[in-house]
Amino acid sequence: MQNLMDNKKDHFDKRYVFVAVAYCIAIALVFYQTVESMVSIWWRSETFTHGFLIAPIVIWLVWEKRQELARLIPAPQYLALIPLSVFGFLWLFGQVMDAAVVQQIALIGILVSGLWVILGTSIVWAIAFPLAFLFLAVPVGEGLIPVLMEFTADFTVGLLKLTGIPVYREGLFFTLPSGNWSVVEGCSGVRYLIASVTLGCLFAYLSYQSLTKRGLFIAASFIVPVIANGLRAYMIVMIGHLSSMKLATGVDHLIYGWVFFGLVMFVLFAVGSIWRDSDATANEVLTTTQDKTSGPIVVASPYTPVVVVLLLACVWPFSAYLIENQKTPTAVVPLEAPQGHDGWVSTDNEAWQWRPVVKGADGELIQFYSRDGIVVSVYAGQFLTQNQNRELINSQNVFAVQKSPDWRVVGRSNVSLNLAGKTIEVDQARIKGAGADLLTLRWYRIGDKYTANPYIGKLLGGLAKLTFGRRDGVYITVTTPIVDEASMPYETLQSFINIMLPSLERKFDRVIGIGVEGTELE
Helix, strand or coil, rough: HHHHHHHHHHCCCHHHHHHHHHHHHHHHHHHHHHHHHHHHHHHCCCHCCCCHHHHHHHHHHHHHHHHHCCCCCCCCHHHHHHHHHHHHHHHHHHHHCCHHHHHHHHHHHHHHHHHHHHHCCCHHCCHHHHHHHHHCCCCHHHHHCCCCCHHHHEEEEEHHHHHCCCEEECCCCCECEEEECCCCHHHCHHHHHHHHHHHHHHHHHHCCCCCHHHHHHHHHHHHHHHHHHHHHHHHHHHHHHHHCCCCCHHHHHHHHHHHHHHHHHHHHHHHCCCCCCCCHHHHHHHCCCCCCCCCCCCCCCCHHHHHHHHHHHHHHHHHHHHCCCCCCCCCCCCCCCCHHHCCCEECCCCCCCCECCCCCEEEEEEEEEHHHHHHHEEEEEEECCCECCCCCCCCEEEECCCCCCCCCCEEEEEEEEECCCEEEEEEEEEEECCCCEEEEEEEECCCCECCCCHHHHHHHHHHHHHCCCCCECCCCCEEEEECECCEEEEEEEHHHHHHHHHHHHHHHHHHHHCCCCCCCCC
C-alpha cells in the first residue's frame, strides 16, 4: 500500500496546480468590475476589511492539505458545468439588477464551480471548506442593520426598565432622566457579528472534525455577538447615566465596545476549546479519507476543461454587455405634477420642508395639495433607467439620513394600501422635526407595476432588462400630518391616492413618451 501511495506522489500532475492558479487569475480579469467592487468595499468600510485576509487564509488552508491532495488524482468533472452555468446566469441577473452582492456571490460560485470542473470531485471535496470560506469575502450583511438596530433598542430599553430606570422611547430614540440616546448604524453590532462569524467558521474548521460540533459553534458565533451587542449598548447607557453623561459619550464609547467584544470572543473561543478534537482524532479522520484507488494511474490533460470553463464564463459578461447597451430611454418632456381633482387643490404653500433623500433621479417633483383644511404632499423621483450609482432601490435613498439635525424617523412598519386596484404592502414611517409630526407612505413603481419590497423591485427591474421591457421606475411618497395620536390618517391618504394616482401615472408615462400623442393630458 505504501508503494502505491509513493507511486501516486511521484505521478501527481503538477500542471493542474498552475492551470488552477491561471484559471483563478483569468476569472478575476474577466469579472474585474465585480472584483473591483468587492475590493473597494473592503477598502472603504471597516465592517468588511477582513475581506483582504480571506484569500491568504484560503491559500494557507489549501497548503495545509498538500499531503492529502498529493494522494489524489485530478479527474475533470464536466457535470460541474451545470452549477457553473447557474452561477453565471445569477451573475448576469445581478448585473442587470444592479445588485452588487448578487454578482459577488455568483462570482465566487463561478470560481469554485470552475475549479470543480478542472480538478474533479475528489480534490474539490478535500478542500471544500477553504473553497466555501471564499464566500465570506463577499461584503454582505448590511441588510441586517435595521433588524439589529431594532433588536438593540428593544434589548437596551427592556433592560433599562428591568433596572428600574424610567425611559421614554420613540423609535430608535430614547430619553432617560440623565440625557438622550439613539441607536444608529454603528450601534447595530453588524461589525461584531460579521467578525464573529468569520472567526467562528475558521475556529470550527480547525478545532473540530464533527459536522455537528462545527455547526453548533458557528451557530453560537452568530447568536452570542447579537446578545453581547445588546449588553454592550445597555452597559454604555448605564455608564453614561450613572456618570451624569460624563463617560461613554465620546471616543471611549467605541473603546468600551471593542474591549467588551474582545472579551466576549475570548470567552467564546475558550469555551469552544473545551470540546476541541485532539490531533490524534484529526489524523484518524485523515487516514480514513485517503484515496484508495489502485491500478494504473491515468491523468487527463488539464487544458481542455479550463478552455471549456473560460469560454462558458465569458458568455455572461458578453451577454451583460449586449443587455446594458440597449437604447437608453430619454425624457420626452419634463416630469410635472398633475392638477388637483375632486376637491384636492394644488398649492404652492409648503406646509413642511421634509422630503425623502433620493439620489440620482432623472426627474423629481414635490407638490402639496389641500382639501377641507387637510394637506397632503406627493414626492416622486423618476429614474429613466437604472445603472450603478443611479438606482431607484438603493440603501442611500431613505426617509431621513442618520443623525439629521432636522428630521428623525421615530417609527416604521408596513401597511396595506390599494394601488390601481391591487392591495400592496407599502412602507410607512412616522417622521418628526421642525414642529411637524408626519405620516408618510412609500412605494416604488417599476415600469407599470407597484411594490414596496426592495427585493421584488430589484427582481422586476432585472426581468425588464432581460426581456427588453420598460426600464423606468419611480420612488413615490405621500405624506400628511398626524393630528390625533389615536387615529392615524390612513383613510385620508388612501382617498387621496385613489383620486390622484391615475393622473400621476399619466405624468410618469408622459415623460418617456407613452400617451403623448392622441391622449388628453393635464
